[in-house]
Every structure is written in structure tokens, then in C-alpha cells.
Amino acid sequence: MVKVCPIFLKFPDIIEMASERYNPRETESRWQQKWAEAKAFEADNADPREKYYVLEMFPYPSGRIHMGHVRNYAMGDVVARYKRARGYNVLHPMGWDAFGMPAENAARDNKVHPKEWTYQNIASMKAQLKAMGLSLDWSREFATCDVDYYHRQQHLFLDMMEKGLVYRKQSKVNWDPVDQTVLANEQVIDGRGWRSGALVEQRELVQWFFKITDFSQDLLDSLDTLDQWPEKVRLMQKNWIGRSEGMTVRWQVVPETAPAGQDEVTVYTTRPDTLFGASFLAIAADHPLARELAGENPAIEAFCQECRHQGTSLAALETAEKRGIDTGIRVRHPLDPSWELPVYVANFVLMEYGTGAIFGCPSGDQRDLEFARKYDLPVVAVVMPADRDVATFAIGDAAYDGDGVMINSRFLNGKTTEEAFDIVADRLSGTLLGNMPQGERKVNFRLRDWGVSRQRYWGCPIPVIHCEVCGVVPVPKKALPVKLPDDVTFDQPGNPLDRHPTWRHVNCPQCGGAARRETDTMDTFVDSSWYFTRFTAPWEDDPTDPQAANHWLPVDQYIGGIEHAILHLLYSRFFTRAMRETGHVDVKEPFKGLFTQGMVVHETYRRGGAGGEWISPADIRIEELDGKRRASLLSTGEEIAIGSIEKMSKSKKNVVDPDDIIASYGADTARFFVLSDSPPDRDVIWSEAGVEGAHRFTQRLWRLVSEAASRLKQAEPQAAREGEGRPVSQIAHRTLKAVQDDYDRLAFNKAVARIYELVNALAGPLARAAAGEGDATFMAAVREATEILVRIVAPMTPHLSEECWSILGNETLLAQTAWPVHDETLVVENDLILPVQVNGKKRAELTIARDASQDAVEAAVLQLDAVRLALDGRAPKKIIVVPQRIVNIVV
RNA sequence: GCGGACGUGGCGAAACUGGUAGACGCAAGGGACUUAAAAUCCCUCGACCUCGGUCAUGCGGGUUCGAUCCCCGCCGUCCGCACCA
Numbered sequence: 001m002v003k004v005c006p007i008f009l010k011f012p013d014i015i016e017m018a019s020e021r022y023n024p025r026e027t028e029s030r031w032q033q034k035w036a037e038a039k040a041f042e043a044d045n046a047d048p049r050e051k052y053y054v055l056e057m058f059p060y061p062s063g064r065i066h067m068g069h070v071r072n073y074a075m076g077d078v079v080a081r082y083k084r085a086r087g088y089n090v091l092h093p094m095g096w097d098a099f100g101m102p103a104e105n106a107a108r109d110n111k112v113h114p115k116e117w118t119y120q121n122i123a124s125m126k127a128q129l130k131a132m133g134l135s136l137d138w139s140r141e142f143a144t145c146d147v148d149y150y151h152r153q154q155h156l157f158l159d160m161m162e163k164g165l166v167y168r169k170q171s172k173v174n175w176d177p178v179d180q181t182v183l184a185n186e187q188v189i190d191g192r193g194w195r196s197g198a199l200v201e202q203r204e205l206v207q208w209f210f211k212i213t214d215f216s217q218d219l220l221d222s223l224d225t226l227d228q229w230p231e232k233v234r235l236m237q238k239n240w241i242g243r244s245e246g247m248t249v250r251w252q253v254v255p256e257t258a259p260a261g262q263d264e265v266t267v268y269t270t271r272p273d274t275l276f277g278a279s280f281l282a283i284a285a286d287h288p289l290a291r292e293l294a295g296e297n298p299a300i301e302a303f304c305q306e307c308r309h310q311g312t313s314l315a316a317l318e319t320a321e322k323r324g325i326d327t328g329i330r331v332r333h334p335l336d337p338s339w340e341l342p343v344y345v346a347n348f349v350l351m352e353y354g355t356g357a358i359f360g361c362p363s364g365d366q367r368d369l370e371f372a373r374k375y376d377l378p379v380v381a382v383v384m385p386a387d388r389d390v391a392t393f394a395i396g397d398a399a400y401d402g403d404g405v406m407i408n409s410r411f412l413n414g415k416t417t418e419e420a421f422d423i424v425a426d427r428l429s430g431t432l433l434g435n436m437p438q439g440e441r442k443v444n445f446r447l448r449d450w451g452v453s454r455q456r457y458w459g460c461p462i463p464v465i466h467c468e469v470c471g472v473v474p475v476p477k478k479a480l481p482v483k484l485p486d487d488v489t490f491d492q493p494g495n496p497l498d499r500h501p502t503w504r505h506v507n508c509p510q511c512g513g514a515a516r517r518e519t520d521t522m523d524t525f526v527d528s529s530w531y532f533t534r535f536t537a538p539w540e541d542d543p544t545d546p547q548a549a550n551h552w553l554p555v556d557q558y559i560g561g562i563e564h565a566i567l568h569l570l571y572s573r574f575f576t577r578a579m580r581e582t583g584h585v586d587v588k589e590p591f592k593g594l595f596t597q598g599m600v601v602h603e604t605y606r607r608g609g610a611g612g613e614w615i616s617p618a619d620i621r622i623e624e625l626d627g628k629r630r631a632s633l634l635s636t637g638e639e640i641a642i643g644s645i646e647k648m649s650k651s652k653k654n655v656v657d658p659d660d661i662i663a664s665y666g667a668d669t670a671r672f673f674v675l676s677d678s679p680p681d682r683d684v685i686w687s688e689a690g691v692e693g694a695h696r697f698t699q700r701l702w703r704l705v706s707e708a709a710s711r712l713k714q715a716e717p718q719a720a721r722e723g724e725g726r727p728v729s730q731i732a733h734r735t736l737k738a739v740q741d742d743y744d745r746l747a748f749n750k751a752v753a754r755i756y757e758l759v760n761a762l763a764g765p766l767a768r769a770a771a772g773e774g775d776a777t778f779m780a781a782v783r784e785a786t787e788i789l790v791r792i793v794a795p796m797t798p799h800l801s802e803e804c805w806s807i808l809g810n811e812t813l814l815a816q817t818a819w820p821v822h823d824e825t826l827v828v829e830n831d832l833i834l835p836v837q838v839n840g841k842k843r844a845e846l847t848i849a850r851d852a853s854q855d856a857v858e859a860a861v862l863q864l865d866a867v868r869l870a871l872d873g874r875a876p877k878k879i880i881v882v883p884q885r886i887v888n889i890v891v
Numbered sequence: 892g893c894g895g896a897c898g899u900g901g902c903g904a905a906a907c908u909g910g911u912a913g914a915c916g917c918a919a920g921g922g923a924c925u926u927a928a929a930a931u932c933c934c935u936c937g938a939c940c941u942c943g944g945u946c947a948u949g950c951g952g953g954u955u956c957g958a959u960c961c962c963c964g965c966c967g968u969c970c971g972c973a974c975c976a
Binding site: 021022130231232235239240242244246267268269270271282320322346347348349350352353354355358359360361365366367368444446479562565566629676677678679682683685687689690692693694697699700703741749750752753754755756757760763806833834835836837839840841842845877878879880882885886888890 | 892894895896897904905910914915916917918932956957972974975
């Protein structure tokens with residue numbers, strides 16, 4: 001199918017246009033080559049200047065870059081170029097997050113080896129990135145599937161093993177019986193494998209884990225130090241780590257109801273204050289006690305089985321009925337041994353959190369209340385809002401889980417919930433059950449250890465060997481890397497490493513006997529958890545050169561999508577801590593500044609409207625008739641419905657290929673457009689008209705500069721302090737200062753607006769200069785202003801700027817030229833225009849000297865005709881003068 | 892359910908720490924140039940009217956000389972987490 005790009009149809013002459021038009025196709029590659037020749041963007045670890053590390057989240061080599069990449073890398077490149085101009089030693093590297101399932105899927109579907117597929121994709125995407133003119137240090141490039149990289153990752157794994165940060169345990173996984181693979185939770189859709197559609201089973205597998213929970217408290221506390229992170233991301237991580245303060249409470253089992261050997265049940269609670277409202281205990285289906293009971297009691301066995309199969313999908317949980325089964329076991333209340341309560345197995349109790357057992361307080365918890373109503377258990381209100389009356393307070397359909405005053409709680413009555421918490425906690429810690437305290441204060445985290453085992457081929461092999469005699473034996477470091485074999489097949493489901501004829505058979509490094517390799521590979525999130533550290537010295541034999549790593553880290557500005565707010569960023573924070581404990585780096589936090597950019601979105605088009613076939617914008621013509629936009633098919637003219645604006649995605653076909661845009665408009669236009677209009681953290685709507693606007697800007701800038709260049713070349717760039725050049729110098733220096741602030745705050749859209757203003761302001765003077773009008777001071781001022789313009793727009797449109805810089809007679813590469821310095825005396829105006837309000841409504845303006853005294857302002861204001869008119873003879877009660885801001889007269 | 896963010900012209904958005912609401916761009920309308928078109932340039936562009944004003948930042952209150960901004964209560968949209976004891 002031939003892809004028709006609408007741009008060519010509308011403007012077939014863009015490229016072949018008359019010679020005075022700027023031709024990005026020729027110019028851009030020329031400057032890219034010059035930058036490469038000058039090694040302008042290669043960072044030197046020994047450079048003594050202050051460092052600045054800017055990094056964009058590296059891409060997965062899917063084969064093509066998309067507009068999201070363009071936006072992400074354009075932003076990073078502005079920061080990199082700007083900081084470089086400001087005199088920093090900038091590290092701006094790029095690599096490839098290259099392991100993962102799509103390569104294996106491609107292998108299965110297209111009979112191409114994952115390695116070949118991946119490296120081909122890298123080659124084509126690299127060419128696309130190069131066409132964008134990004135100021136990247138390509139000399140440090142690597143892919144995570146390079147043996148050189150995963151070799152060092154295996155080294156890190158072994159170091160972490162030595163430090164006890166890695167362990168194996170049996171754990172439940174989602175197992176796809178058709179594909180014979182483990183699925184992540186996100187890959188289970190309505191209980192079925194996303195690819196095979198098979199009903200997913202819960203399986204117990206022995207898997208490798210990283211002890212991220214060792215750092216729970218630190219990962220939480222250190223969030224406070226990340227003041228250059230979005231508040232939102234910090235909050236998301238905080239909730240994910242999920243710290244709660246409570247206590248464990250041990251409940252003694254009434255002996256005659258107890259199965260053998262079970263004499264107590266331990267629960268975790270954050271509300272020990274509500275203990276007198278307890279009416280039952282509930283344990284998870286996977287609780288050891290439940291398992292034991294299931295062995296003896298078929299009804300319990302059946303219930304537990306059911307719980308395990310119950311939907312884990314999000315919607316299912318919302319509506320799932322709270323159900324349970326009475327185990328027949330009774331326990332004694334910890335604060336009153338004569339009080340006996342039933343123990344249920346319940347479907348809403350999670351084995352993974354706390355102790356896998358809870359006590360139910362129906363009056364204080366909606367879930368417990370529903371359960372109690374269903375099984376006819378007592379509901380005793382124990383906490384009452386402070387403004388209610390004991391006589392009338394009752395629990396109906398809604399539990400009360402707030403703070404308040406204790407009631408129906410014996411010795412706690414009248415206390416606040418907070419006081420009651422402490423009293424109960426102290427009492428239970430001081431009471432012995434057996435020879436242990438009955439309860440203990442305990443902090444609990446929601447964060448789980450990180451399971452990294454994947455039963456897949458295209459990932460970093462876990463470097464251990466299983467020996468029947470010696471057990472789990474790490475591969476000796478000198479025997480690394482454990483290389484992936486190339487000769488694997490993908491014609492059957494399951495892990496190709498498992499069925500490789502020889503790869504897994506090795507001798508035990510300890511006893512020399514026959515042993516087998518671990519065939520699990522690592523989660524690809526491991527690969528991306530330390531790549532930014534590797535960039536600091538990718539040539540090292542060890543995982544890092546600690547000196548280089550400590551020099552460059554933390555990353556000063558990290559830019560990427562909000563979708564990585566939790567996992568990637570949390571794993572990276574953990575990994576940096578783990579690498580610190582193993583001596584590879586001496587920083588704790590990897591990313592000092594984080595910026596999460598918005599998506600690139602686009603209209604959708606469907607044949608026949610909702611439910612119809614999606615149509616690509618490349619096949620669409622948009623027309624405007626009587627203020628209504630209509631879309632039609634380019635080929636046949638058939639009318640197509642314009643749908644909602646959505647994230648660009650292949651499935652909705654609303655993608656615009658960056659290659660097409662760069663080919664027809666040039667990289668500078670694409671970069672400038674994705675940076676303009678929308679604030680960078682918000683979504684930007686891709687529109688043909690918007691791109692054309694950006695393109696008009698580049699052409700206009702070129703025209704204005706090139707027409708005046710031969711005259712301007714003859715003047716020395718110099719700001720004018722007086723005469724007709726002064727306003728030119730003023731606007732240039734003001735814009736310079738403002739754009740600098742905007743870049744510092746990553747407010748690219750505002751920088752764009754200011755640059756437009758400057759271009760608008762310089763259009764007249766440039767035309768005059770081109771015509772040879774104006775004196776030498778004026779020419780000098782215009783040249784200086786033009787150079788300022790070209791230099792401040794350069795981070796966004798680097799090729800065009802180099803070209804302008806060059807035709808203005810400069811011999812240096814703009815990419816290697818220092819940022820201009822603004823002159824404050826040109827930024828500040830001597831006379832101010834103050835708005836004058838009467839009773840808060842603007843009635844006049846007052847032009848007055850910046851340093852005028854308050855009295856002078858008051859006096860001058862009252863002389864204004866408009867003010868006198870508004871006052872209408874009334875005497876002002878009060879005149880508020882906000883210096884250099886506003887005057888408000890109150891009558 | 893819990894947590895968070897956002898709501899400003901036809902559209903994307905500006906407005907610094909409470910101080911002239913709508914910069915800049917897109918779209919639209921009018922004009923100049925042109926045989927014509929494209930490109931370019933100039934003008935208009937929140938609403939209403941009596942052309943001097945009045946009303947306007949989701950809605951209703953409040954604080955203030957002054958509120959898009961701060962506070963309280965609603966409405967709407969989006970995002971994250973979700974049986975977490």
C-alpha cells in the first residue's frame with residue numbers, strides 16, 4: 001500500500017521552492033556532519049568544568065521512533081544545548097532498552113532471530129534520531145542486550161547476592177498454560193493471557209527476588225530530598241511504598257477447638273483502639289492455618305480453591321461479595337480471655353499483606369461490616385465522632401472509620417482514638433502470652449520484594465548454577481559473562497533456554513560435578529535500573545568506574561513519561577542504593593531533577609463514525625466549510641468521521657511518522673512544533689496547521705536574517721544605549737533574559753512565545769537594515785539583536801541557527817559558542833507605565849519615573865483627567881501604591 | 892472507595908510572590924500585492940450595548956483596597972492506587 005503524505009499534496013513545492021527558501025534537507029545534514037566532525041557533543045570525564053548530566057529515558061528499539069520520542073528528545077536536547085552554552089560540561093548520552101518480549105514475539109511470528117531483529121531496529125532508529133540533530137554523545141552508546149552490558153549486570157547480580165540483596169523463594173505467579181510462561185499482572189486481562197487468551201493459572205514457582213524492602217523506609221524518607229521531582233510522582237511512590245503504623249496482636253486459640261499444634265493466630269492491625277469492637281477473626285485462603293484445615297475439611301478446601309481462582313481483575317474486586325467460611329476455631333480476646341470469637345477463612349484477606357490474618361471490627365470498617373451483616377455477627381460501635389451523642393449514635397449501613405471518642409470499650413471509654421491506640425499498644429506489649437508479649441507495635445509496608453525471574457530467552461541470564469550436591473552456586477566472576485546461546489528455536493511455547501540441547505548443562509564450579517544452569521533471565525526493568533550509571537564509563541571492565549560514576553551522578557535532569565512514575569523510577573532508586581552497598585557508586589539518589597512530559601495526541605478518524613475502521617491521518621484530507629471541519633479520504637473523497645483526540649497509537653492509526661515530517665519540513669520544524677503551544681508536562685495536540693505554523697516561523701526567521709545578512713556582516717555586534725537602536729537592543733536583551741529563565745524552568749512553550757515576540761519586533765528593523773537604512777550604531781544593534789535571537793532559539797532549532805549564525809559572518813560553530821550575557825541596564829526601563837485603579841477598576845495609566853517616590857506617584861495620579869472624572873469630586877479615602885506595580889485609589 | 896491534578900476566547904495557552912485577564916500561536920474575517928493562485932505584508936478578532944462603558948477566568952459564597960491566584964461549599968473532566976486490615 002502506498003502511503004500518501006498530505007504534506008506533499010498540499011505543498012508539493014516545499015523542497016523545490018525558489019532558492020531563497022530555507023532548505024532543511026540539505027542544511028540539516030550538513031550541520032550534523034560538522035558537529036560530528038568537531039566531536040562537539042562528546043563529554044570528557046576529565047573536563048574540570050562543572051558537570052551537568054541530562055538524560056531522556058532510553059527507547060525500546062521497536063523499529064521506528066514516534067512523536068512521543070521526538071518530544072522527549074527535543075526537550076532533553078534543548079536542556080543539553082542550553083547547559084552546554086552556559087558553560088557546563090554536559091553529558092547527554094543515548095542507548096537502547098533492548099531486551100524484552102517483542103523481540104521474541106517477532107521471532108515467533110516472522111522467523112527472525114531476536115538479536116537480528118533488535119540490532120536492525122536499533123540501526124534504523126539510530127538513523128532517525130540522527131536526523132533529528134540531537135546533541136548526543138554517541139561514543140557512549142550501548143544496548144542492554146550487548147554482551148558487554150549484561151556481563152556487568154551479571155557481575156552486579158553476584159555482588160548483590162553476596163550482600164544478601166538477592167534471594168530465591170517460592171511465589172505465586174500468573175501462568176499462561178498455552179504459552180507456558182509467566183505473565184505480569186498487566187498481561188492478564190479478565191483472567192486470560194493477553195496473547196494466548198488462555199485462562200491464567202496461579203502457579204507456585206521458585207523465583208529470584210531483589211530485597212527492595214530492605215530499603216522501604218529509606219526509599220520513603222528520601223522522597224523528601226527530591227525537591228526537583230514532580231509532587232505527583234513523589235506522592236505516587238509514597239502510596240506505592242505504603243507505610244502504615246500498627247501492631248501485631250496474638251490471639252490464643254481455645255484449645256478444644258484447635259487443630260494440632262495451632263495455639264495462636266497473629267493478626268496485623270492499624271486500629272488496636274477498636275479492639276473492643278472485634279467480632280471475628282479472618283484469615284487468608286493461603287494462610288498456613290487455612291491450608292492445614294483444608295487438608296481435613298473438604299468444605300474449607302473447596303472454599304480456599306474458590307478464593308484462589310476468584311478474579312484478581314480490578315473491577316472484579318470492587319463488586320466481589322465479602323464471603324467466608326467458619327473454621328470452627330475459636331480464639332480468646334487479648335483484653336478479655338473469657339470472650340471467645342470465631343475464626344473465618346475469608347475471600348478478602350490477603351496473605352501478602354501483614355500476617356495474612358485480621359480481626360474484624362464491623363463498626364469501624366465497611367468491609368468487615370458487610371461481612372458481619374452477611375454472617376450475622378455482632379456490630380458494636382466503639383468509635384463515635386466527637387460531636388455526636390452516645391444515646392443516639394448507631395451504625396447503620398455505613399461503618400465509621402474516622403477518629404473520635406471511644407465508647408462501649410470498657411476502660412477506654414471517653415478516650416480519643418489516639419489515646420486508646422497507645423493504651424492498648426502499651427498494655428499488649430506488656431502482657432505475656434506464653435513467654436512472648438501479646439502484641440507489638442509494628443510498621444508495615446505495602447511494598448513487596450521485586451521478583452525478577454522471567455522464563456524467557458531474550459533477557460540477561462541469571463548467573464547461577466544449580467548443583468545437586470552444592471545447591472545454588474553463583475557463577476564465578478571470572479567465568480562471566482554467561483552468554484545467551486544464539487542457536488535457539490521459537491517454534492514451541494515456553495523458554496527456549498530450557499530446551500536448548502547443551503546450554504544448560506554445565507559442571508558445578510564448586511564440586512565439578514554435573515549441574516545445570518539457571519534458565520531464568522532477568523526482568524528487563526533490571527536493565528534500565530542502572531544504565532544511566534553505565535553511561536558514565538561504558539568502557540569499564542567493572543560495572544562502573546566509581547570515580548566517573550560519582551562525578552556524573554546524580555542525573556541532573558531526567559526526562560520521560562509519567563508511565564514510569566512508579567516502577568522504573570523506584571527500581572532505579574533501589575538499584576542505586578544496592579550499587580552503593582556493593583561499592584560501585586557512592587550516591588543514593590540517581591535522579592536529582594525529574595521531568596515527566598506529556599503525550600503527543602492526535603485526532604482520530606473512523607469510516608462511518610463510532611465502531612468503524614480507523615483511518616490514518618496520512619490518508620485524510622481536512623477541509624473547512626462554513627467553520628465546520630470535514631475529513632475525507634484522499635483516494636476516493638469518501639467522507640470520514642472526525643473522532644476524539646487520543647494518544648497516538650498504531651491501533652487507532654492516528655500516528656504521524658516523524659520521518660515524514662522531517663523529510664518535508666525538516667527536523668527544526670518538528671522540534672520547534674513539539675515544544676511550542678502546550679506546556680511540556682501537558683499533552684500536545686499534533687495538528688497539520690500547527691506544524692505549518694512552526695514551519696512558517698523557521699522560513700520567516702531565515703528570510704528576515706538572510707535578507708539583511710550581507711549588510712549586518714559589516715557591522716560589529718554591539719548593543720545601542722541610545723538612538724533608534726536602543727529599542728532594538730532593549731527587546732533583544734529582555735527576551736534573552738526571559739528565555740533564559742524559561743529554559744531554566746523547562747518552560748519551552750513560553751520561550752517559544754517570547755521568541756515569536758522578538759521576531760515580530762525585529763522584523764521592521766531587519767527590513768530597514770536590509771535596505772541599508774539606519775546609521776552604524778543602529779546596524780550594530782540590529783546585528784547584535786539578531787545574533788541574540790539566533791542564539792536563544794538555537795537549542796530548539798539548532799540547524800537553522802547554525803546557518804543564520806554562519807551567514808552573519810561568524811566562523812565558530814554555534815553549538816560551541818557560549819551563551820550571550822544580557823545587559824541589565826537594557827532590561828530595566830527608566831519610565832514605567834503604572835495602571836491606575838479607582839475602587840479596583842482600571843481607569844487610567846500613569847507614566848512616571850521608575851524611582852519616583854510614593855508621594856510623587858500619589859500626587860501625579862490625582863492630576864490625571866480620567867481619575868478626576870472617575871472621582872467625580874469625591875475625596876480619596878486611601879491611595880494604595882504598590883511600587884512599580886499598580887496604584888489603587890479607594891473612595 | 893482513597894489520593895491527586897485540572898477547569899481562562901472558536902482552539903492550544905499566557906498572566907512572576909494577590910496587582911492592567913487573554914501575551915504568543917492556531918483557526919476565522921477584511922484588505923494590499925498578483926492576470927490568478929501560493930507565499931508574503933497590513934488590519935480586526937471574549938461577550939453585550941447607547942462607543943463610553945458594563946459583564947467576563949466552571950458554579951455559589953468568603954477574605955482583601957484589589958482574587959484566574961488564598962479559604963469554604965458544590966459541579967465537571969482527567970490521572971494514580973485499589974479488598975493494604
